Amino acid sequence: MHSPSSPPDLIGQSPIFLDALAHASAAASVDRPILVIGERGSGKELFAARIHFLSPRWEGPFIKVNCAAMSEELLDSELFGHEAGAFTGAAKKHRGRFERAEGGTLFLDEISSASLRVQEKLLRVIEYGEYERVGGEQTITADVRIVAAANVNLPARAEAGKFRADLLDRLAFDVVIAPPLRKRREDIAQLAAHFANGMASELDERFPGFTPEALHTLQSYSWPGNVRELKNAAERAMFHWSSAEESGPIEKIILDPFDQGEALAPDLAMPASEAERDKPSEMMDFGAKFDLRAKLDEIEKTLVTDALARSTGNQKRTAEALCLTYDQMRGLVRKYDLAGGS
Ligand SMILES: Nc1ncnc2c1ncn2[C@@H]1O[C@H](COP(=O)(O)OP(=O)(O)O)[C@@H](O)[C@H]1O
Ligand SMILES: [Mg+2]
Secondary structure, three states: OOOOOOOOOOOOOOHHHHHHHHHHHHHHOOOOOEEEEOOOOOOHHHHHHHHHHOOOOOOOOEEEEEOOOOOHHHHHHHHHOEOOOOOOOOOOOEOOHHHHOOOOEEEEEOHHHOOHHHHHHHHHHHHHOEEEOEOOOOEEEOOOEEEEEEOOOHHHHHHOOOOOHHHHHHHOOOEEEOOOHHHOHHHHHHHHHHHHHHHHHHOOOOOOOEOHHHHHHHHHOOOOOHHHHHHHHHHHHHHHHHHOOOOOOEOOOOOOOOOOOOOOOOOOOOOOOHHHHHHHHHHHOOOOOOOHHHHHHHHHHHHHHHHHHHOOOOHHHHHHHOOOOHHHHHHHHHHOOOOOOO
């Protein structure tokens, strides 16, 4: 954990990662919005914090809001505040995060989840530095720099009309890309050792290192959950080593904690409910005349949606499960508008 008043340590030496860091550091000094794009767990929040602490606003507040964690109404009043009596339950005036971030940086995580109405208000703050509290008449001025984070789907969402293109243009004054871990495998050993070390001190143990086989396992996996997933796997490995009272280097890596042997595991390849299981056959019951293309689309959409849900929205794994290329998968996600939040 980094102290809240200094830039966080970002571990990694790979050229692609160092490029991203250099880009973030350079972008930090310009008082304009920045968009940090990357897959889940790729370190977007750490990049955002680094941008703040390397910016002229570093002594000001660094305030975070996760736009996916709240309903539209709540997000609106969280960001912009509300007047007393603005809605049921709003007994007192509430300062929004914009007010609290005055003179500093506001980190808007999962910006793609913000409703179009909130997006419109955000655009106005960026363009004119002005907004009103929910239920308020008075115009408030804001001196806040926005750093927003989104997964790689944001431009696609703008294309689909789900995200304001004009807001995207403004946010994308500069775009920092947090690279996925599978594109910087050289960093895996160092990151894994770092996280295992942290777990070892928590357990009052010494980190014994990994065996070459364990390292190979870590280095060849695809890491759809990126650094967050690696952190878990490294900590889990250290913890198991410690509880099994082993002595040599860590051998055992558990990538999938759900995978505990065939006999116990629920069949994840099967649809969850009766209703879902019946879907494909039910859809075969077409009647005398039907639109073949539309029906095939419907079937395709259902099967892809289910497969996506089974890999918790991970398009790469879903593509593998459906024997599709990643590009084909992305095409289908776009066609049926299946992209979720970040
Ligand atoms: N380069 C890095 N060095 C050290 N820790 C990292 C790095 N990148 C990510 N992490 C850690 O991985 C986890 C996920 O990072 P986070 O910034 O929350 O990802 P995201 O916001 O993209 O989902 C956090 O625990 C973070 O501290
Ligand atoms: Mg995050």
